[in-house]
Amino acid sequence: MIKVIGVLVASAVVYKLDYPTVKKSKSNRDKFVYWIFFLFVVGIMILYVLEVPFPNPTEWIKQVYKPVGEPYKQLVERIVNQ
Amino acid sequence: MLHQEKISVRQFTILVFMYTLGTSVIYLPSLVASYGKENGWISVLGSSLIGFGVVFILNKIAQLDEKKHLFELLEFIFGKWIGRIISVLILMFVIYLLATNLRQIGDFITTQVMVQTPIYVIMIIFILVSLFAVKLGLEVIGRTSEIFFPYALFSLILLIVLVAPQADFSNIQPLFRENIAGAFLAVFPASEVPYFQLFVFLAIFPSVNKPDKAKKGFYIGVALGSFILFIITFMALMVLGPDFTARNQYPTYILGKKISIAEFIERIEILVAIAWFFSIFFKLTINFYALSLGVSYLLKLKSVQTLTTPIAFFVVILGIILFPNIIYFMDFSQFYWPFFAITFGLFIPLLMLLIGMIKKRKQGNGSQTPS
Amino acid sequence: MKHNFSYLLNKWRQKKKKSAAVNNIPSDQTTLEKKLQDTVHSVRSSLGESSDFVVRNFKVGNNQTIKAALLYMDGLADKSFIQNFIMETLMVDTELEEISGKDISNDSGQSTSVSVSGKQGDFFKQFKDRIVANSEVSEINSYESLFQYLLAGDSILLLDGYVKGFAIGSKGYESRGVQEPSSQTVVRGPKDGFSEVLRTNTSLIRRRIKDPNLWVENKVIGKKTNTDVAICYINGVVNEKVVQEVKQRLDKVDIDAILESGYIEETIQDETFTPFPTIYNTERPDTICAGLLEGRVAIMVDGTPFVLLVPALFVHFFQSSEDYYQRSDVGTLVRLLRYLCFFLALLTPASYIALTTFHQEMIPTQLLVSLAAQREGVPFPAYVEALLMEITFEILREAGTRMPRAVGNAISIVGALVLGQAAVEAGIVSSAMVIVVSLTAISSFVSPTFNMAISVRILRFGFMTLAAMFGLVGIILGLIVMVLHLTSLRSFGIPYLAPMGPFIPSDQKDALVRMPFWNLRNRPKLINQTDLEREDTPSPKPPSTKQ
Structure with a gap:
């Protein structure tokens, strides 16, 4: 719980420092998108400090490139460790 | 609107140079040595040839419309919707790249320089510096690169000169006899960092004040960077020997440990690491800038800087969760990453060029027929 | 009649204003009183009976017909100058026969006729042209300008019956004089430094740069202190945009007091949240002249020996004027x-x-x-x-x-x-x-x-x-x-980091290093932008000893 409060306090400080630079753009769209992203990232950080397991994007990429990656791996191992 | 800032051709060239050195200056010798052993330096030469090819393609793409940045070009070439989908994919690649680079520097520092510091602290301070740079804008990044360029170049040259007396030519013999296949195979993974990542420069290309000269600057930056990479690899192989180079994750850093001036000043490898910090800082910053530019463009925001802070913290988290450990990272970066990189670094640019040329020709014909 | 009426109306208005004002202090725009003693009185009460305010009443002309008063601030005005060149000329030397009696209608202070007010200008002109034998004379007709001159050290000459007066330049106050600067000392180089008096400082610059294009523009800043601030630059060499920018920023300054050039520095600098100075200051006239010749703008403030120089780049803070007096x-x-x-x-x-x-x-x-x-x-x-x-x-x-x-x-x-x-x-x-x-x-x-x-x-x-x-x-x-x-x-x-970032090859000659003068052909590119050519001295080639 202390970690969550820590993240929230840190986010508040960052928001306090950072928001004026966004405000300068004087665009409501910018402010709106900024808030959404900020809340999203704060949420992710809270989940992270609570040690909620995340799906690993690297695995997804591995899945996509498996058809070429696996044969290449075998090729490399054959040539390099000859 | 999003790219009003102007940088000079010199600044662009230096940024390309720094980006080319980027992460590779410290990893590349190990990679090529593990494939090609004593002939590993051939792969560096081969990959720089591929690098020039990539630069040629990128320059051609930029020529399609010099006033449009990467994401505008994508929309222009592929149409609104396909263009946006590809833009999103590219942004995912860039954010992945950013997180990986951040993780790499974190790994390096926590294993080699400051063992007791938690990795996320290192990652946070590095991304904060990068964030500060992106917030200040491209002009400031360009000028800063001019300030640090002499130091980065000089310290690498100094490293080469100082370890040169310890070079042993027998380490790279026999020439061209064994491990040739491995050396040629290594060209592929050796060109993914940095050459297949150079396409992010399309995002800042329209900000260069003289686009025609920028093309030449692109070549010069890559050439200079490749040359340094080649010499460093050559020296690492000669001084450390192929086996030691291959087994070490950071051979350039180890090379720095070999420096000894008058048997008094020794172990000044941190100075090499500092040169690397500069180059990786610029790599982080350019990727970060391109990412922010793309996100802001796709979301139709007023300023590039709007979302930089949330992105920065997101990247730190991403960098930590991407790779559970170093073995996993090595496996991924050797066998999957090259394909991931070539998709975005070569195939998409080729596709852009091809369709862009056809489209432009059509447009050219279309405008000619009525007149 | 019309004139008369409007005059009365004015007078009435003034009176109304005056009665409204606290302590009978005339508001700034009010014109002077017709009657001499009224004017003197209201000046005196405005100054709160200050002890350094001096009034000398006397009469002018051979018939002693015209009542006059000389007002000055003790300590600000040069007493011997007043004695020798104002009082003496007015009281001893002047024979006012040709004008007295003809143009001056009376000495009772009740001149209300239209004809006299019409001739006032003529008399004033004659008086100014022929009698007040001083180089700096200007007419004043409101309390605002009266105080402006009086408090700057000038003497005010008032004549009875006229709503105008003269301000005679008699500034002369104690100052430190030109001394060796205590900061930025050099081994070789001029030893004079700026002092607290603005005029001395401008003269120190003009003595070094004898060029008609050296322009000095004055501004008065500070609602209470009314401090003279001079902008100095060499026209044609300076970057016009910078001059405009300096003027604009100075115009925006709205502050009650300027006691030192630091006040100006803080109110006109580009970025406030930085530990680095973006405005150069020095006590050395030679440094300022070198800056002017590079195409920069000097801002001088009365009351301080520290003169500002803009634009100031990072490299400028590492340059001493002595760098140029030693060999390169x-x-x-x-x-x-x-x-x-x-x-x-x-x-x-x-x-x-x-x-x-x-x-x-x-x-x-x-x-x-x-x-x-x-x-x-x-x-x-x-x-x-x-x-x-x-x-x-x-x-x-x-x-x-x-x-x-x-x-x-x-x-x-x-x-x-x-x-x-x-x-x-x-x-x-x-x-x-x-x-x-x-x-x-x-x-x-x-x-x-x-x-x-x-x-x-x-x-x-x-x-x-x-x-x-x-x-x-x-x-x-x-x-x-x-x-x-x-x-x-x-x-x-x-x-700020020019000429290193952005890198300007031609300006490197005088940034980290200093090349010999015969090599410093051009002024800094980024600061100057207009008149780049500085000199064309050939590289010194000693005559060969072989005959």
């Missing part, structure tokens, strides 16, 4: 030494902390052993030790600047013996740390400009903290942030 190779080496000292002053304690805490392997073994032996008895970590010593030194330095001269010896004894030697012997700090702090201190004194040295002092503590947390990595990241900040700064539109 000497100048170059000294300049490089200053940059070295900048980094030493900035980074020595931080590097010491980083090396002893995180990177001991970089220290040569024997040195490391002796360092460890010294630090054996020291109870603090290196960071606390360094912080302690640095703060002590800052206190000593501040005390050294502010203390009365007489106690100087005491400070140096306490500083050197008690705090230095005794602290080491007591085992509170290591002697290596004393060396580090001394080196830092000496290096920071090398800076030819005081305000750059201050920014180094501030940043040093930041770097020490970074080094204690992250070692050399922290220092490098701190340096990157510092350079990013420096490159983002601008001084009146010119990038």
Whole structure:
């Protein structure tokens, strides 16, 4: 719980420092998108400090490139460790 | 609107140079040595040839419309919707790249320089510096690169000169006899960092004040960077020997440990690491800038800087969760990453060029027929 | 009749205004009274019966027909000048036969006729043209201008029956005179420095640059102090945009007092949140002239010897005028030494902390052993030790600047013996740390400009903290942030780190190094932009000895 409060306090400080630079753009769209992203990232950080397991994007990429990656791996191992 | 800032051709060239050195200056010798052993330096030469090819393609793409940045070009070439989908994919690649680079520097520092510091602290301070740079804008990044360029170049040259007396030519013999296949195979993974990542420069290309000269600057930056990479690899192989180079994750850093001036000043490898910090800082910053530019463009925001802070913290988290450990990272970066990189670094640019040329020709014909 | 009526109306209005005003102080726009004594009275009451306000009543003309009064501020006006050149000419030499009686209608102070008010101008003109024998004379007709001249040291001559008067230039006040500047001393070079008087300062510049294109424009800033501020530049050489920018920014200044050029500096600088100075200040006229000749703009403020120079770039703070008086190779080496000292002053304690805490392997073994032996008895970590010593030194330095001269010896004894030697012997700090702090201190004194040295002092503590947390990595990241900040700064539109970032090849000749004069063909490109050619001296070639 202390970690969550820590993240929230840190986010508040960052928001306090950072928001004026966004405000300068004087665009409501910018402010709106900024808030959404900020809340999203704060949420992710809270989940992270609570040690909620995340799906690993690297695995997804591995899945996509498996058809070429696996044969290449075998090729490399054959040539390099000859 | 999003790219009003102007940088000079010199600044662009230096940024390309720094980006080319980027992460590779410290990893590349190990990679090529593990494939090609004593002939590993051939792969560096081969990959720089591929690098020039990539630069040629990128320059051609930029020529399609010099006033449009990467994401505008994508929309222009592929149409609104396909263009946006590809833009999103590219942004995912860039954010992945950013997180990986951040993780790499974190790994390096926590294993080699400051063992007791938690990795996320290192990652946070590095991304904060990068964030500060992106917030200040491209002009400031360009000028800063001019300030640090002499130091980065000089310290690498100094490293080469100082370890040169310890070079042993027998380490790279026999020439061209064994491990040739491995050396040629290594060209592929050796060109993914940095050459297949150079396409992010399309995002800042329209900000260069003289686009025609920028093309030449692109070549010069890559050439200079490749040359340094080649010499460093050559020296690492000669001084450390192929086996030691291959087994070490950071051979350039180890090379720095070999420096000894008058048997008094020794172990000044941190100075090499500092040169690397500069180059990786610029790599982080350019990727970060391109990412922010793309996100802001796709979301139709007023300023590039709007979302930089949330992105920065997101990247730190991403960098930590991407790779559970170093073995996993090595496996991924050797066998999957090259394909991931070539998709975005070569195939998409080729596709852009091809369709862009056809489209432009059509447009050219279309405008000619009525007149 | 019409005139008469309007005059009465005016008078009535004035009276109404006056009665409304507290203490009978005339508002600024009011014209002077017709009756001499009324005017004098209201001036006197405006000044609150101040003791330095002097009124001399007398009569002019051979018939003693015209009542007059001379008003001046004691101490601001030159008394002997008033005596010799105003009073004497008016009271002794002047024969007013040709005008007295003809044009001056009466001395009763009740001139209300239309004809006289019509002729007033003529009389005034004659009086001004023929009688007031001084070079600086201007007419005044309102209290505002009266006070403006009076409080600047001029004498006010009022004649009875007229709503106008004369301001006669009689400024003469005690000033320090031209002395050797106490800051930025040189071994070789002119020894005169600016003083507190604006006119003296402009003359010091004009004596060096005898060119009609040297323009001096005055502005009055400060609602209460009404301080004269002069903008000085060489027309044709200066970048017009910078001049416009300076004028615009000065116009925006709305402050009650300007007591020193620091007030101006703080209100017109580009970026307020920075430790680095973006405006140069100096007491040396030769430095200012060199700046003007480069195409920069000087801002002089009355009441201070410190003259501002804009745009001021990072490299300017490392240049001393002596660089140009020595041979160029000497100048170059000294300049490089200053940059070295900048980094030493900035980074020595931080590097010491980083090396002893995180990177001991970089220290040569024997040195490391002796360092460890010294630090054996020291109870603090290196960071606390360094912080302690640095703060002590800052206190000593501040005390050294502010203390009365007489106690100087005491400070140096306490500083050197008690705090230095005794602290080491007591085992509170290591002697290596004393060396580090001394080196830092000496290096920071090398800076030819005081305000750059201050920014180094501030940043040093930041770097020490970074080094204690992250070692050399922290220092490098701190340096990157510092350079990013420096490159983002601008001084009146010119990038602060020019000519290094953006890199300008042609300006390198006079930035980190100083090339010989025959090589410095052009003025700085970015500052100047218009008249680039500076000179065309050929490289000196001695006649060959072979005949």
